[in-house]
Amino acid sequence: MQNISYLFQKYGCPNRRRQCHMYAILPDKPMQRLVLFDIDGTLLMGNQQGKSALMQAVAPAPFNREHRISGKTDLQFIFECLEPHYGEHELTRRLPDLFDCYIAYLRESYITDNRVRLLPGVRDLLNALESHRSVCLIGLLTGNIQRGAQIKLGAVGLSDYFTLGAFGEDGRYRRQLPPVAVDRALRHCGVHFRNRDVIILGDTTNDIDCGRPLNARTIAVASGFDSHADLAAEKPDFLFHDFQDTDAVLRAILDPL
Numbered sequence: 001m002q003n004i005s006y007l008f009q010k011y012g013c014p015n016r017r018r019q020c021h022m023y024a025i026l027p028d029k030p031m032q033r034l035v036l037f038d039i040d041g042t043l044l045m046g047n048q049q050g051k052s053a054l055m056q057a058v059a060p061a062p063f064n065r066e067h068r069i070s071g072k073t074d075l076q077f078i079f080e081c082l083e084p085h086y087g088e089h090e091l092t093r094r095l096p097d098l099f100d101c102y103i104a105y106l107r108e109s110y111i112t113d114n115r116v117r118l119l120p121g122v123r124d125l126l127n128a129l130e131s132h133r134s135v136c137l138i139g140l141l142t143g144n145i146q147r148g149a150q151i152k153l154g155a156v157g158l159s160d161y162f163t164l165g166a167f168g169e170d171g172r173y174r175r176q177l178p179p180v181a182v183d184r185a186l187r188h189c190g191v192h193f194r195n196r197d198v199i200i201l202g203d204t205t206n207d208i209d210c211g212r213p214l215n216a217r218t219i220a221v222a223s224g225f226d227s228h229a230d231l232a233a234e235k236p237d238f239l240f241h242d243f244q245d246t247d248a249v250l251r252a253i254l255d256p257l
């Protein structure tokens, strides 16, 4: 019998209580959808605390403060800022300390700044998906490293909704994350989710782009960092201004495509 803490590590689960439950009571019919949510601009909106914390962590190396982070993984942002300064080998050696530093800044800013808000319709959508848990595996696909994701979701009371995830330390580029989530889902419930049964929800063109290699179903929402027009130009399968129309978003997730 594998020890449960090993399983948490293996499945990359930010939610130990739900992981415990999900592992103990396996579903009696096969899962049909793997539903993967981005965090920033999709589920919640902060006050740029994440970017500020990352910038504090990478200082004092020189970098452009206007450097865009949305849609990228934390790893990509750090390499873009610091690889020219340190080189790949030295930066890789410094990564654990950089991430520790980032998490300390992020935790402090989320404790002292209460301007983090849940985006419209998100809680109703997640609660509605709860009633489809027998066929939907709900997870995260985020550029945040796992510890950062836990802090952000905890700030708005969303920690308990997600069974597994692919995170910012799983790949430098967002396109590397969907196969990681699919593999963790396979190990979690024995189902190899393919093509349109993998659903990626996000607020940037990078979220839409990262689903292409797997032919995933992409659902874009213009509640975050990229405009409705920019998202439309990337041709997601569905595009919403926000998630307030719960039934419409549920149909986009559940209906055959």
Ligand SMILES: [Mg+2]
Pocket (backbone or CB within 6 Å): 038, 039, 040, 041, 042, 070, 071, 202, 203, 204, 224, 225
């Ligand atoms: Mg986002």
